[in-house]
Amino acid sequence: MQIYKNQTLKIYNSIAGKKEVFKPINEGHIGMYVCGPTVYSNVHLGNCRTFMSFDMIFRYFKHLGYKVRYVRNITDAGHLVDDADEGEDKIAKKALLEQIEPMEVVQRYTVDFHNTLQKFNFLPPSIEPTATGHIIEQIEIIKEIIEKGFAYEVNGSVYFDVVTFNKTNNYGKLSGRKLEDMIANTRELSAQSDKKNPQDFALWKKAEPEHIMRWPSPWGDGFPGWHLECTAMSTKYLGKTFDIHGGGMDLKFPHHECEIAQAEASNGVSPVNYWLHANMLTLNGKKMSKSTGNNIYPNEMFTGENPILSKPFSPSAVRFFMMQAHYTSILDLSNDALLASEKGYLKLMEAITNLKGLPTGSSSNLNVDAWKQKCYDAMNDDFNSPILIAHLFEAVKHINLIKDGKESITANDKTILEETLNTFVFEILGLTGVNEDGNGNSKKLEEVVNLLIQLRNDARSNKDFALSDQIRDQLLAMGIQLKDGKDGTTFNVS
RNA sequence: GGCAUCGUGGCCGAGUGGCUAGGCAGAGCUCUGCAAAAGCUUGUACAGCAGUUCGAAUCUGCUCGAUGCCUCCA
Incomplete structure (x- = not known):
């Protein structure tokens, strides 16, 4: 069903700074790329929120009848630990620490990632490419960027020349920065850099002898820079220009800005029509972060084994909690907020269960068709799941009244109500029933x-x-x- | 320091020039053997100051506060 033909979807486009009517490049088809996790540690709940936001968006696109190619990468190599000058690979560092092979680290945390997402009832993406699987493509892009004069080689490393790029293109257009300001604000702390300019970023880094993860290249053994994989994989699977690029707000700068620069430098065209940025999940009012330790893991939610939690919360209750906030808003995690939304979630589920056994009558108190459209309107307005949930509770109220014999519903309306509720609750929001994520007893x-x-x-x-x-x-x-x-x-x- | 975002009632969280957000919690009522559940009714709100306007929580300016990015991070 091509529902999208009857619905007008508006999306907040980060690069435009406003909501825009969504129009895919090829009618009926959507290419969507989302920056995936770096698999050198377990995903925390903050990571999950971003991916969950895009899971919901993916689900809604599919429901609307679009044929979606959803690409979400696995970063299994190449991100530098400190300054680009330090040249240390995150994955390799962890491997040395634990005395195992880099790919063993990658495997372990990729499995953890998939297990976690499965518990949250995620739909798998269409393609889940890895950075290490696309080294050749990345090298090709670097060659092209050098050829076009936007990159230079120094001592076996290749850097993107931001200043040159900015003469013909606009570096900073996504994050609202001006190169002049950035240069003016740079503190000259890190000396001995190969870079012409502090704003330049690595496309290829030379591997020191002790560096385990390394690949041969025209510039010697090394590894790709940390923005390149996304350009390589998005271009390969979605084309030079595609519809949607998503990711966490924290990736907007520099990561996504650099992606735009790389793609424009190598392909000559803007890579993305709609940029979507999912906002952070905070804990104690602060962003969750691997490095600061201010985080909570999905498993701790499910077992309740974390000092801030008074009890365990099911994956679906957590998912409901997240869906109650808009994906572009910061959401703060707290026990009280979780308890409140868990109750709401249970109430919603119970109403859906009760709906099946409801008696039907000759008239309906609820205008089901109008209500249904309101649900679509909410989602059409930049995937406003909190508003959608508010409408769902309107249905809950009517279901309870009918159950109490105070209102009635026609058989036809009941069918529509049931179908619509199932669609939005399970198919689009991706929630599961109360006992479905239990233990089968x-x-x-x-x-x-x-x-x-x-x-x-x-x-x-x-x-x-x-x-x-x-x-x-x-x-x-x-x-x-x-x-x-x-x-x-x-x-x-x- | 620069760029950006945000500040809504007891808690969470939408909205955005005039019209109910919603959930949780509180109070009263109905129902009940008593409760719970469910339903109905109900209070407290838009950080502060000034301006624009017939009218602003919503627009503008300033002040204060918080967060994110500027260094790996969803």
Whole structure:
């Protein structure tokens, strides 16, 4: 279904600084590139939020009927640890530390990354290319940039000549910086550099003898610079100009700025039509960061084993928490905020469960078609998932009223409501049901609790309230809450 | 220091020139054997100051505060 033909999607384009109507290069097709993780340590929850934002965006595009090629790379080599002058490979450093092969580090953390995303119910990207798998492509780009006069070689390393580039192009247009200002503000601290200019960045770095990760090149053994892989892989799989490039806000400068420069220098055209930047997840009001240790890991969320958490939170509850904030806003993680959104999540899930058994009538109190369009409108407005969720709760309210016999819904409307809820909640937001990310014993648990409910109801009809309350209260102490409704008793597990 | 973003009620978090955000928590009511759940009703708000306007939380300016980037980081 080509839903996109009837919906107008607006996207906040970082490079334009405003929302723009989205129009893909080829009708019905979208090329999207998102900067993936550097696999030298476990992904923390902040990393996950960015990828989750783009997972949601990917899901919405697909729902709209676009054929999407979603490329998300794995950075498994080449990022420098300190200053570019120091020339040390992050992956190699970690490998020496742990006395294993670099590719072993890469493998371990790539697996961790995939496992984590799977728990959060991510859709796999169409292509997940690695930097080490595209060394040849990167070398070719460097050759081209040198040829066009935008790069120079010094002592086996190649640097991008930002000053020369800026004469014909605009270096800084994405991040709103001016090269003159940057030069004016540079402190001359690091001497002995091969670079002509501090703003120049490495395309290729010469490998010192002790450097394990190295590849032959026209300039000697070395490794690619840290912005190049994205240019190489996005160009290879999506073309010289493609629709969407995403990534974390912290990559805007210099990483994405350099990508633009590399692509314009080598291809002569602007690489990206729409730049999307997902904002940070903060902890204690500060950005999560590997280096400062201000972070929390997904597994700590699921087990509750972190000092700031009062209890474990399911992947889906965490996902709901993140979806309640707009992807361009900073979101601060706290136990209170998680508890609040978990309750909301459970309420939403329960309503969806209850919807199935709802009676139908001759009229509807909710204008289902109008409501459905409001859901689309929310997503069409730069993927505004918080507004969407607000609308979902409007449906929850009606479902509960119908369940209480205070409102009614026609059979046809009920079908639309059910389909729409399933679409937005599971397909687009990517949430899963309460017990679905559990351990598979939910069926047995359900049977056991239903038996207890039956026993309690017998006790209640015999006015044996001591027994009935004992069943209810002890179940509650175990985290199983009984809910007496008009048509019997249900329960949920927290 | 430079560039950028943000500052919304007890907490989280949308919105953006006039019209309900939503969730959680609080209060009252309905329901209930009592509760819980659910429903209904309900209070506290747009950092400060000045300006533009018939009207601003929303636009402009300034002040204060916070964050991000400027060095690897989603």
